[in-house]
Amino acid sequence: MTSSVLETIRxxxxxxxxxxQDIPKETIQDILTAAFFSPSSSNRRPCHFVLVSDKGLIEKLSKARDGSSRFASGAPLVIVVCSDSEIAGRWIEDSSIASIMIQLTATELGLGSCWIQIRDTAHNEEQSGEDYIREVLGIPSTIRVLNMIALGFPAQDRSPHEDDEFMPERVHWEGF
Ligand SMILES: Cc1cc2nc3c(=O)[nH]c(=O)nc-3n(C[C@H](O)[C@H](O)[C@H](O)COP(=O)(O)O)c2cc1C
Incomplete structure (x- = not known):
């Protein structure tokens, strides 16, 4: 099947x-527009997006976790996806959907991106990844942080997903 959505997902x-190389302002605007078009539970729309392009701040963000976040130091833009958990019980789902919208739109616009998990991670023995990010960016305690999306023009080639990744044994019709 030919579908531009499927091709972007691939x-x-x-x-x-x-x-x-900096990301053009219009591209950032398109990515944010896509994020705000995300579906959300009961249409509560709880997401906040903290955009960080300052190199010093990005360096601090990249230290949120062990090895899994360090590569972010080379990104020209990091979007921290968070949600007001006081207005939305399903903030994890809502933030996750907004995140993949950001990643797919970024792909479509020629950018590369990577999800860096923050919720339920540790910065060190005393501080969670979430509290560390809150402290660095001044995010209030009622706002939960799901992840950071590192974005930029890709400096590595990665092959698109292949048809053989489809797992027929995981597809169950009319019952498990
Ligand atoms: C919930 C979630 C958490 C992830 N956390 C990280 C992370 O902390 N650091 C990282 O480098 N990649 C992270 N990733 C990216 C995955 O490693 C990646 O999506 C997976 O290996 C599949 O590769 P692909 O994205 O190229 O299809 C995460 C992805 C998801 C969906």
Whole structure:
């Protein structure tokens, strides 16, 4: 089947190396527009997006976790996806959907991106990944942080997803 959505989904790969090139403002605007078009439970729309392009701040964000976040230091833009958990019990789902909308739109617009998990992670023995990010960015305690999406023009080639990744044994019709 030919479908531009399916092609974009196929081409989206996690990119962890980026060119030293800023992302045009219009591209960022398109990515945010897509995020705000995300469906949300009961249409509560709880997401906030913290955009970080300052190199010093990005360096601090990249230290949120062990090895899994370090590559973010080379990204020209990091979007921290968070949600007001006081207005939305399903903030994890809502934030996750907004995140994949950001990643797919980024792919479509020629950017690479990678999800960096923050919720339920540790910065060190004393502090969670979430509290660390809150402290660095001044995010209030009622706002929960799901992840950071590192974005930029890709400096690595990753092949698109292949048809053989389809797992027929995982598809169950009319019952498990
Ligand atoms: C919930 C979730 C958490 C992830 N956390 C990280 C992370 O902390 N650091 C990282 O480098 N990649 C992270 N990833 C990216 C995955 O490693 C990646 O999506 C997976 O290996 C499949 O590769 P692909 O994105 O190229 O299809 C995460 C992805 C998801 C969906």
């Amino acid at each position: 081409r989206r790969r996690s990119i962890r190396k980026f060119e030293y």
